Amino acid sequence: MSRVLGSVRARAAAGATVVVALALIAAGTAVLLVLSSHLQDQAGLQAQVAAREVASQIATGKAYDKLDLPDGDDHPVVVADDRGRVLAAGDEVRAVEGKPVDRAKQGAGSAGPRGPGDDDDDDDDDTVQLKPGEVEDDVDYRDGTANVDGTVSDYRFAVLEAKDTHGAQVTVRAGSALTPEQDAVGSVRTAMLIGLPLLLVVVAGVTWLVTRRALRPVEGIRGEMAAITASTDLSRRVPVPSSQDEVGRLARTTNETLAALESSVERQRRFVADASHELRSPIASLRTQLEVGVAHPELLDVPGAVEDTVRLQRLAADLLLLARLDAGERPAEARVGLAAMVREESSQRVADRVPVQIGELAGGEVAGSRSQLGRVLGNLLDNAQRHAVSSVRVAVARDGEWVVLRVEDDGPGVPESERERIFERFVRLDDARTRDDGGAGLGLAIARDVAERHGGSLAVRAGSVFELRLPVAG
Known part of the structure; x- marks a missing residue:
């Protein structure tokens, strides 16, 4: 009742x-x-x-x-x-x-x-x-x-x-x-x-x-x-009535939510599978080297073990940052000067295969996280170093209410059909644009996620020119 x-x-x-x-x-x-x-x-x-x-x-x-x-x-x-x-x-x-x-x-x-006698009160x-x-x-x-x-x-x-x-x-x-x-x-x-x-x-x-x-x-x-x-x-969908009223809109919105949830879960599954695969290789290599070192100390490849450890550390840091981004972590509201950030990052890259050339550095501050934006610049420079022949150039320009950072190399360039796919996680193109085994395929994905969370964009404009656009602060 x-x-x-x-x-x-x-x-x-x-x-x-x-x-x-x-x-x-x-x-x-x-x-x-x-x-x-x-x-x-x-x-x-x-x-x-x-x-x-x-x-x-x-x-x-x-x-x-x-x-x-x-x-x-x-x-x-x-x-x-x-x-x-x-x-x-x-x-x-x-x-x-x-x-x-x-x-x-x-x-x-x-x-x-x-x-007269009738008169009374x-x-x-x-x-x-x-x-x-x-x-x-x-x-x-x-x-x-x-x-x-x-x-x-x-x-x-x-x-x-x-x-x-x-x-x-x-x-x-x-x-x-x-x-x-x-x-x-x-x-x-x-x-x-x-x-x-x-x-x-x-x-x-x-x-x-x-x-x-x-x-x-x-x-x-x-x-x-x-x-x-x-x-x-999550592949199932709720029935959508033929009416165009609030119930019909509720059903369509519910199906859109289910589709987004299915896509998110599928992306999470692929992420876990790819992360497991990427982690398996350096861990297996490091374990093998350590086991060989225990049995035959004279055969221990210390530089190789250090390289695998560094690769594993970077991969773990990338995965941690992606997890924070997926959880909806909002960037800080600090003011960051891209020109100063380019000078600082370039001065620290003394061991790069190709020296970084600095072009025009226009003024202009953006609002966001200094560490995350520095990570974007570092990933773009690492990508350029991996594919450049003899030149890597970085510049900062002002375009109205936007600050534009461009990183360019003289490599073979990205095919037009692959210019969106390279920003997917764990995606690495074939040998047409590869000089070594490269990273885990997370650098550009992280860079685009950070750019979008700062209200900007990251795209390949022509060949191998990567353009980061961010709104001017305040």
Whole structure:
């Protein structure tokens, strides 16, 4: 159960259901409020029409006992003077707002003008001043109850003032039943209470099905990734759906990652195999010489043992540097002057087969590791020494925002078809460009890796000209 509730489908269905429920509750509440307000306004309008109709009859001088009053069930009407005496009321009206209607004291004709002795404290400054035969324009609305023929119901009352032709001011109170409004609002509320759960069930079900269909390719990707992990077969690929949505892009990105991982693992396997092969030869040679020296000390080839040891040391250093580069080691951010580095490196190469000639050395500093860039220069010079006939030349130039270091020899040059292959690890060309057994085939690969990690490039431009381009620092 917890697995189901923790799935993406369950969370999506629950989230959609909650959002829809909140939206429906808010919309339903707004509908009920608007509907109730509209129906109350309609009831108030009907009550106002009934009150004005009765007030108009009074203003024209019609006797109170002759007033044409509407049916009490729909519009209960009570006419009272300024002292509260009921002058007229509907036949079935028993009480209004809790006050009983005393029919025995109802006026039988016009209320008539009030005498001087009738003046009392009931008058106040808020009494509307009307002329005889006038009806007040403003209407006061109130909600209350009325007892009509023994049934108490809610009504909306319209209350206004009027004066008869004798100058007597009366209050006309007419009501309109709120029962239809209450019934309508109650019906809508009941329909919402019944329909809301059903609609939420439909929303949850549809969301569940749609999410399940949308996530089906993801489950296929997950299953295939699990199978690849279990089998360690990196040549397999996850299924790519035909859709161009996020899932399709995820599948394509996953396959690209698997391809890169497969290539990396294959390159690592070749690296280990080639390194083992390269290490086997100097180690075997050194062991043989040492065993011969133990048995016959006079036959020990000390220079040869030293040469094998140096070769083994260099190879180990190259492998260690490649391992650090493959691990993503970032170069230092020191400022390095290539011209000064060329002078220093050339001054130390006194035992080279071909003297190094120094050309133009333009100024310009680059950012990076002094030791790694020195390793690049040393590898390029070693490569030139290995293939040169009589000349090795190095120069530094400035090309806009780049500092360019060129190492050139007068050897046979690199065939155009091999100019990228020579930068692969453990690659050595045939005797067409070889004067000795050379190194392990790692020098140029290391040089290009270092150049790229410094934001630059290393390439063969023409024949045997190696060009290192690095961005100017800062």
